[in-house]
Structure formats: C-alpha cells, structure tokens
Amino acid sequence: MLDARHVSVPRFVREALDLAGAEWEERPDAILEALLPGEPDLRRATLEPEVAREEQGVELLGQGSRLFETLVDLARGRSPVARGWASPAPVPPPALSAGYRLGAGRLTRTEWVERRWTTWIFAFLVRHVGEFRRDTLHLVGVDGASLRLVRRFEEIVSSLPLADAGPEPEADRPVGECVRAARREIVRRSQVGFNAALAEAAQDLEKEARRIRSYYDGLIREMSEDMEALAPEDPRRAAILSRVQATRPERERSLAQAEERYRLSIEVEVVGALGIVYPRRVATVTLEDARGKAAVPVEAAWDPVFGQYEPLVCPGCRNPTYALELAGRSASCGCR
Numbered sequence: 001m002l003d004a005r006h007v008s009v010p011r012f013v014r015e016a017l018d019l020a021g022a023e024w025e026e027r028p029d030a031i032l033e034a035l036l037p038g039e040p041d042l043r044r045a046t047l048e049p050e051v052a053r054e055e056q057g058v059e060l061l062g063q064g065s066r067l068f069e070t071l072v073d074l075a076r077g078r079s080p081v082a083r084g085w086a087s088p089a090p091v092p093p094p095a096l097s098a099g100y101r102l103g104a105g106r107l108t109r110t111e112w113v114e115r116r117w118t119t120w121i122f123a124f125l126v127r128h129v130g131e132f133r134r135d136t137l138h139l140v141g142v143d144g145a146s147l148r149l150v151r152r153f154e155e156i157v158s159s160l161p162l163a164d165a166g167p168e169p170e171a172d173r174p175v176g177e178c179v180r181a182a183r184r185e186i187v188r189r190s191q192v193g194f195n196a197a198l199a200e201a202a203q204d205l206e207k208e209a210r211r212i213r214s215y216y217d218g219l220i221r222e223m224s225e226d227m228e229a230l231a232p233e234d235p236r237r238a239a240i241l242s243r244v245q246a247t248r249p250e251r252e253r254s255l256a257q258a259e260e261r262y263r264l265s266i267e268v269e270v271v272g273a274l275g276i277v278y279p280r281r282v283a284t285v286t287l288e289d290a291r292g293k294a295a296v297p298v299e300a301a302w303d304p305v306f307g308q309y310e311p312l313v314c315p316g317c318r319n320p321t322y323a324l325e326l327a328g329r330s331a332s333c334g335c336r
C-alpha cells in the first residue's frame, strides 16, 4: 500500500505505462522515455528536478505534470478486461501432508482431476480529491472460484507464458462478485493511507489557520494602534476604522478557503482487469474416525502455478484453513 501523502510516482508511472500499452525505457541518466499509444512523439520525463532544469524538453514527472495526467486519463479511459490462458506442466501434487495438517483416524482421497478457473487481477485507481489531489494505482488478485485474495499474482503472471484463447473456466463465480471482493480490499487498504492523509491535512490546516489568524490579527492591531495615535477628532480615524471593519470578513473568508483546500475525499475506480484461466488439481479428501462412524469430506486443490495447496474451507466457520481436526462427527479449524 502506498501511503496517500507519499505516493511513489515511479511505481505508479511504471504500472500506468504498462496498463496504457506504452513502449518505455528508464535510461541510466534518470530520463524516462515513453511512447504512448496514439502519440507520434517520444515523451521524455524525469524525477530529478536537476535533470529537468538542465535537459531541454525533459518534463519533471510528478502529480500535475502533463505525462502523469495523460497516464491517469489513459488508465481511466481504457477500462480493459483481458483474459489469458496458462498451461502449467501437469505434475502430480505432492503428499497432502506437504500442504495440510489433517487430524483424523483415517484419510481417504479421490483421484486428482483437473478443474479450470480464473484468477483475476484488478487494477484500481484510487483518487484522493482535494487541493492536494493524489492518484495511485493498486493491483489486487482474486481467486475466481473462492473469492479469496491472491497475493503477488501480478509478479507470477509476468513470468507465465500465456495463450490468447483456451477452454472456458468451469468453476468461476460471477465477475461482479470478484470485483466486489477486490474493491473491499482496496477500500480497506486505502483507508489506512487516507486516515493518515486526513490527520496530516488537519495538522497542515491548523498550521495554515494559525498563520492566517496571526497575519490578520497583526494587521488589525497595527491599524488600531495607528488610530489610537490620532487625535479623537482626526478625520483619518474614520478611514482606518472602515479598513479594520473590511479586514474582519476578509480574515474569516481566508480561514474558510483554507478549510476548503484541506478537505479530502476518496474515490475508487476499476481501471482494468486481467483474468488468467488455468487448471488446478482437485480431489475430495475425507476425514474419518478409526471406527468408520464419522466421515467429513472436504475439497482440496493444488495450484500448479503457485506450486502450493490452496486453503481448505472449514466446515465449521467457512473460513479458509490449512488445518482441520476431526472431533466427534464434525471437523473444524479449531473454531468449534
């Protein structure tokens, strides 16, 4: 999660350039060259103010810079949904004990069968609205069958050979549900940064308000002193008095404007989705007691892309777990 007040521009730019379908390169001299889709000319930008000052035609990259805004617009406008198919080698899964801790008198397992579903990566644009507008791009992976969050899938995807077409997935939940699961995660993650931004904005506002008050109060004090120095019948007193009276609403207006500047809100928007369809190995594992009186079946899945077992669903609480214990006629993760 990127802190809302300290956005990592390079990371945002890298992700946005890729999302926008740009050709780009970071050169050793701190200049980023990017050819954006639909643009004839190479854009040159840098994060180093020094380089931007010295090099002709090199834009300083940051929020509010032209390239940055263009990337945000491109990312917003495209809303691309792409799908790819991966075919990992059909290696048999290792022993169940390599992934799970299953406590039962006896374990049986059906044959492993292939079942295909999608893992989604959603790209969200999180925008902090206010005087200090900030845009950050976030990626969230979601398992399309279980809706659980998948960490670091984007890193794995970049090393997977993908095909443009393949067999349709068999176990997918509706995409809308996957988007909602991803959005919940983004809102949760953004909240931390947003709260930090709110706290910082409140501090900055307090500082700014103090400055405004002391400026206007000083002004009014000076005028009052000038007035005191004049004889009671001096006609200049009236002029000063009317200036004092005009200054008071100006002070209030100035304070209200500062408050407006530091007001923040947050917007979350899906700007892209990539679904990777690939086969898992699935089997039903049954936890039985030694006397054959209790039998609890659960579904185990081996993910060949991650090279690991997926969590089981606890029959007691429906939460994902890697450990189940049979007790009496039911099995649970420890929740019972």
Ligand SMILES: [Zn+2]
Binding pocket: 314, 315, 316, 317, 318, 319, 332, 333, 334, 335, 336
């Ligand atoms: Zn449980």
